[in-house]
Structures are given as structure tokens and as C-alpha cells.
Amino acid sequence: MAKADLVFTRGPVFTADSARTRASSVAVVGDRIVAVGHDEVRELIGPGTEVVDLTGKLLIPGFQDAHIHAVSAGVELAECDLTETVGVDDYINRIRAYADAHPDRAWITGGGWSMESFEGGLPTRQLLDAVVSDRPVLLSNRDHHGAWANTRALELAGITADTPDPADGRIEREADGTPSGMLQEGATALVSRLVPRGTPKESLDGLLRAQRLLHSLGITAWQDAMLGELMGQPDPSDAYMAAALDGSLTARVTGALWWDRTRGAEQISELVARREKLNTGRFRATSVKIMQDGVAENFTAAMTTPYLDGCGCATGNSGLSFVDPEALRGYVTELDALDFQVHFHALGDRAVREALNAVEAAVKANGRRGNRHHLAHLQVVHPEDLARFAELGAVANIQPLWAAHEPQMDELTIPFLGPERAAWQYPFGDLLRAGATLAAGSDWPVSSPDPLMGIHVAVNRKDPENPDAKVFYAEQRLDLTTALAAYTAGTAHVNGLDNTGSLQAGNLADLVVLDRDILTAPPEEIAEARVEQTYVGGRLVHSV
Numbered sequence: 001m002a003k004a005d006l007v008f009t010r011g012p013v014f015t016a017d018s019a020r021t022r023a024s025s026v027a028v029v030g031d032r033i034v035a036v037g038h039d040e041v042r043e044l045i046g047p048g049t050e051v052v053d054l055t056g057k058l059l060i061p062g063f064q065d066a067h068i069h070a071v072s073a074g075v076e077l078a079e080c081d082l083t084e085t086v087g088v089d090d091y092i093n094r095i096r097a098y099a100d101a102h103p104d105r106a107w108i109t110g111g112g113w114s115m116e117s118f119e120g121g122l123p124t125r126q127l128l129d130a131v132v133s134d135r136p137v138l139l140s141n142r143d144h145h146g147a148w149a150n151t152r153a154l155e156l157a158g159i160t161a162d163t164p165d166p167a168d169g170r171i172e173r174e175a176d177g178t179p180s181g182m183l184q185e186g187a188t189a190l191v192s193r194l195v196p197r198g199t200p201k202e203s204l205d206g207l208l209r210a211q212r213l214l215h216s217l218g219i220t221a222w223q224d225a226m227l228g229e230l231m232g233q234p235d236p237s238d239a240y241m242a243a244a245l246d247g248s249l250t251a252r253v254t255g256a257l258w259w260d261r262t263r264g265a266e267q268i269s270e271l272v273a274r275r276e277k278l279n280t281g282r283f284r285a286t287s288v289k290i291m292q293d294g295v296a297e298n299f300t301a302a303m304t305t306p307y308l309d310g311c312g313c314a315t316g317n318s319g320l321s322f323v324d325p326e327a328l329r330g331y332v333t334e335l336d337a338l339d340f341q342v343h344f345h346a347l348g349d350r351a352v353r354e355a356l357n358a359v360e361a362a363v364k365a366n367g368r369r370g371n372r373h374h375l376a377h378l379q380v381v382h383p384e385d386l387a388r389f390a391e392l393g394a395v396a397n398i399q400p401l402w403a404a405h406e407p408q409m410d411e412l413t414i415p416f417l418g419p420e421r422a423a424w425q426y427p428f429g430d431l432l433r434a435g436a437t438l439a440a441g442s443d444w445p446v447s448s449p450d451p452l453m454g455i456h457v458a459v460n461r462k463d464p465e466n467p468d469a470k471v472f473y474a475e476q477r478l479d480l481t482t483a484l485a486a487y488t489a490g491t492a493h494v495n496g497l498d499n500t501g502s503l504q505a506g507n508l509a510d511l512v513v514l515d516r517d518i519l520t521a522p523p524e525e526i527a528e529a530r531v532e533q534t535y536v537g538g539r540l541v542h543s544v
Helices: 039-044 070-076 088-101 125-129 151-157 186-192 200-216 236-246 265-277 325-337 349-366 388-392 407-412 428-433 451-460 480-494 523-528
Strands: 006-009 025-029 032-037 050-053 058-061 063-068 108-113 137-141 146-149 169-173 179-185 219-227 252-258 283-291 341-346 374-377 395-398 438-440 511-514 531-536 539-543
Touching: 006 039, 025 039, 032 039, 058 480, 063 374, 063 438, 063 480, 070 108, 070 200, 070 219, 070 236, 088 108, 088 125, 108 146, 125 146, 125 151, 125 179, 137 151, 137 186, 146 151, 146 186, 151 179, 151 186, 169 186, 179 186, 200 219, 200 236, 200 531, 200 539, 219 236, 219 283, 219 341, 219 480, 219 531, 236 252, 236 283, 252 265, 265 283, 265 325, 283 325, 325 341, 325 349, 341 349, 349 374, 349 388, 395 428, 395 480, 428 438, 438 451, 438 480, 451 480, 451 523
Parallel strands: 006 050, 063 219, 108 137, 219 252, 252 283, 283 341, 341 374, 374 395, 395 438
Antiparallel strands: 006 025, 025 032, 058 511, 137 146, 146 179, 169 179, 511 531, 531 539
């Protein structure tokens, strides 16, 4: 046998291969793994072989992210960044500094602020006006389901006390009906459509900026959950195509084409044409993203029973189903027949049920076509629906970082769900026990893209930055091997990258070296681990 180009030895190695989960050596020739085992693999070391000593470290398959917005997140990194703090004074100082540093920008855009920073999760236009009054300001919140606007932005959009709420959103208002500066869900588009479009160069720069960060976190592949022109901004597909064509796209990317909820089945032929066009190099758009509901914090996640008010009494609001549930079944059946994967945003238990009903309709009409439909977020899942994931072959696409006690959960969510429904949140353990396949992602820039942080929370059900917090429904914890598999083999399954996600001979050499063996370390130390090297197809794309 020919000598290897690259050999990792003196393990440990986590393979994510059910036939052999642990090894000590891996050999690579070109872009492929050629051997996985122990000392016998060292026989493939020749004079030209690069040898990586894994003593005290851990080799694993490359992480994959099943739900991310890499281009927009990369663009946001160059805008007004309000992440990594919850202090209102910090927000104001950052906004002022950004505006002063960019006097040429017609609009001040960016985001990342947390709802917990403001009473009721609602910032006001007056706060922004005190910092920037001569230019419009629009800043997305952390979950990107709402935005904070100043008075100038509202004026340019023509939003007044007489402006009705859109069907898929809400304009928060002052006592006299005047817009307060907070826009929820589809209402954000009333302003965002006016924001100057980013340039192709800005999108490409954003993608490459994001890719560098993601590789540094050990991520070798992902599914971009929103491809299309949305909120007046450019389609990220163009950046992916440009990078795929010029070779600068080193990650493997599956794209989810955005389903326009204001239209119907007539858009399917357009999606087919886009799928044919968007298939170059390491980029292919083979999924369709349907956003079925909103988020719990602003009461737009679709629930089977009404939200509670501050006194614990039922309200008249059970959230929003953005796509008519009966129509959804028809759309998904047609998409499935055309071998599209459907990627659902389903956060509330009613949205989860509606998405599962749509998958069930497709299975009944078309048989099992193996399109690996998946439901992302799954904040509230009714116990009656847990077993349906395995029965229908629907993948549970989890965002583990959200499954922890923190102010947005404890102050803006649990009181309005009530104790029974709150206990149905992020039921990772129940889904696993019911036989569901788990994939995992971050929803970055909504939350950190760091897989090790997500794995830490999946295992501990605690935010690593708040170790003294109470465990968030301990019965839903995952063991470390399962959590690792969700971020590797499980997400590779969703992404249709069957020759990745596990370390087996013949698979692509997408590999990550961690600075310690997290499988033998205390679980509360998982988040302390760091990525030392990341390889895609045997090529080093990140090294400390």
C-alpha cells in the first residue's frame, strides 16, 4: 500500500463510527481517509508523511452545523456589534462609537442586543434618538426576530400610529399608538426594505470572514438556513457561488432556499431552477427552508394552547402559523416528490405538529424517498409528538445552547408558558429515547457558532458562563458521545454528506484536533477545550 500523506497517531481518536467508536491512529492519502486503527496504521508512515502526535489531545470528525446564517453573520461582524454584553450603557456607547467611526454610512445597522436588557424585552426609539438622530438606525436583536429602530428610520418607512400591523408581525406601540421603536417579525421588513443593499464584495467578504471563524471552531461543513433575497438584502447564494467558483470556499455548504410565505406552490418551479443553478464545487442548494412560526419571547411561536399573561391567566394569543397548515401539507408533498429536503423552522409545539403533519402527508403520498426532512429549534414539543420523528424519518435539528437557564428564558419565556409546557422545552433526551435522529446547529448569529459550547450545554444543560445556575430539566441531558455524534455524523446525514461525519476508510478527511480529550475530562470542563487544527479534505485550513 502507498505511504500516507498524513498520519495522526498516539491517539485518542473518536470516530463517530458505530462499528468502532475509538481508535488511536488515522492515515490520509490525498483528500481521503485510508486507514483507521492502532499501531498498524503507523506502517503507512513514509519519508514524505506528515505525522501529527495526538498525545494529550483528541482527533474527531470535523464539526458540522445544521442551521446557520454564515454570510449574514459574517457581514454583521463588520457592522455595529452589540453581542457579548447585556448592558444598556454598553449598547449606547457602542452605537455612538460606531456612528462616529462611520460618518459616511447612510444607515447604522448591525445588532446582537438581548431582550433581557430592557423591560419586557422592548427597547425604545428615544434611547437611539439620544445617540443618533440625524441618520436612520436599525439594529436586530439577538434572535433576529425583531429589530430596534430610531425615530428617523420609522419616519422614512412611513410608520405612524395609523399603520396597521402586518399579518406576520407586530409594531410595538406607546400608549397613544405611536410606534415605540420595536418591530417584531414581519414588521421589521417595513424598515429593512429601505436599508441600502449590500454589495457583492461585502457579501463575499462576509462569507470569507465567517468561514475563517468557523474553521477556527472546527466546523468543516454547514447548512445555510436562508438563501434568497430577504428584507431587501442580497441573496447569500451569490457569495457562495463566487467562492465556490474561485476556490476560496473551503467548507462544504448545503443551502436551504427560502420559501416565500406570501406566495404559494407557484414558486416551486423557480426553486427547481435555482437548485439546478446553485450546484458548483463545494456548494449545492438542495434544501427548502419553510419558516412555520416565530419565537416564544415575543409570543409568535405557534403553540397548541394560549400564552399566559403576567398573572398566569390564559390570553387569546397562541402565536402565529406563517404558512397555512393545510397548504403546508400540499407544499411539502410536492417538494418531497421533487426530492427537495425541507428544512422547517418549528419552535412552538403547534408548529412542530404542523411540520410533522406535512411530512406525514408527503410520506403517505410519495412513500419514503429518503429526503431527510428536518425540524429546527424544537423549543416546545408536545409529548404526543415525540415518537413521530422516528416514525416519519424526520430529523430533530437541535440548537443546544438555548437549553439553559438565563434571563431571556427565566424572565421572558417560562412565566408565559406555565410549568407544564415549560417542561416540554428542548426535549433532547426524550427525542433520543423515542428513536429520533439528532442533528445540531447554532443558528449563528443568533447564538455562538462554537460547537464545543453547544455540546457543553447539551451534556450539562447549563450555560458554561453561568456554572452555578440550576440544571435546565436534567432528564433531557445527552451523554457526550451522543452530543458529539449530533454535531458530526448526525449533521452530515442532514447535509447529505454521507462520506463525512465519521472517521472511516474511504471517507473524506474532514478532521479536527482538540487540545484535550473531552471524553475523559469532567463534563463541566467541555467548554474549556479548544480547537488546535482543522482539516478539510486533508488540507489544513486552521492551526493555532
